[in-house]
Amino acid sequence: MKLTPEALQDETRYHLVEELEHAELVPFVQKYMYRLNAVSVFFWTMNIAILVVLAMQVGKDFARDTFDFAIIASSISFGILATFVVGIVIHENIHFLAYKAVGARQASVKYEWRKMIFLCVADRFVASSRAFFWVAILPFLLLTVAVALPMFWAEGGWFYFWGGALLMHTGACSGDFALLSFLYEHRRQEIYTFDEMSENKSYFYAKIQKTA
Numbered sequence: 001m002k003l004t005p006e007a008l009q010d011e012t013r014y015h016l017v018e019e020l021e022h023a024e025l026v027p028f029v030q031k032y033m034y035r036l037n038a039v040s041v042f043f044w045t046m047n048i049a050i051l052v053v054l055a056m057q058v059g060k061d062f063a064r065d066t067f068d069f070a071i072i073a074s075s076i077s078f079g080i081l082a083t084f085v086v087g088i089v090i091h092e093n094i095h096f097l098a099y100k101a102v103g104a105r106q107a108s109v110k111y112e113w114r115k116m117i118f119l120c121v122a123d124r125f126v127a128s129s130r131a132f133f134w135v136a137i138l139p140f141l142l143l144t145v146a147v148a149l150p151m152f153w154a155e156g157g158w159f160y161f162w163g164g165a166l167l168m169h170t171g172a173c174s175g176d177f178a179l180l181s182f183l184y185e186h187r188r189q190e191i192y193t194f195d196e197m198s199e200n201k202s203y204f205y206a207k208i209q210k211t212a
Contacts, residue, residue: 084168
C-alpha cells in the first residue's frame with residue numbers, strides 16, 4: 001500500500017523533519033551545502049576539479065603560444081549561456097521523467113526565471129529516500145557524462161565551451177546536492193517526502209523508530 005501525505009501526519013508513526021518553502025530554496029541550499037559530509041565534499045571537489053582542468057589547459061596554451069584570451073573568455077561564456085538556456089530545461093525534464101519512473105502520476109516543472117528558481121515537483125506523491133535519491137541525482141549523472149565526454153576530443157575554443165558548460169551544469173546542481181546532503185545527514189532515519197503544490201512547499205518526514 002502506497003503512503004499518503006495524510007498517513008505521514010500520523011504523529012504516532014512519523015515526525016516532521018524539514019519543511020521547505022519553494023520560494024526559500026536558497027537558505028535551504030546554503031544550510032545543507034555547507035555541512036561537512038560526503039555529499040558536500042564531492043560537490044565542491046567536482047567544481048574545483050573543473051576549474052583546475054580549465055586552468056591547466058590555459059597553462060598549456062601559454063606554453064604552446066596559442067593563448068587567446070578573447071577566444072577563451074567567449075567560449076566559456078557561450079558554454080555557460082547555452083547550459084543556462086537549454087541545459088536547465090533538459091535538467092528539470094530529467095527530474096520529471098525520473099519522478100514518472102518511480103510512480104508519480106502528477107509531476108510538473110516550475111520555471112521562475114526572475115528569481116532563478118527551477119523546480120520539478122510531484123504534487124502529493126510520497127517518495128521514499130531511495131526513490132527521491134534517484135530523482136535528485138539522475139540529471140547530474142546523465143548530463144555530466146553528456147557534457148564532459150566531448151571535452152576529451154575538443155580542441156581550442158570548443159574545449160573551453162564544453163568546460164564552461166560543465167562548470168555551469170555542476171553549479172546548477174547545487175539544489176539537488178543540497179537535497180542529497182539532507183538525505184545523507186538523515187541517513188540513519190527512514191525518510192519520506194512529498195510536495196504540496198497548493199502551499200508551494202515540500203515536506204520531509206521520518207519514521208519514528210520504536211525502542212525496545
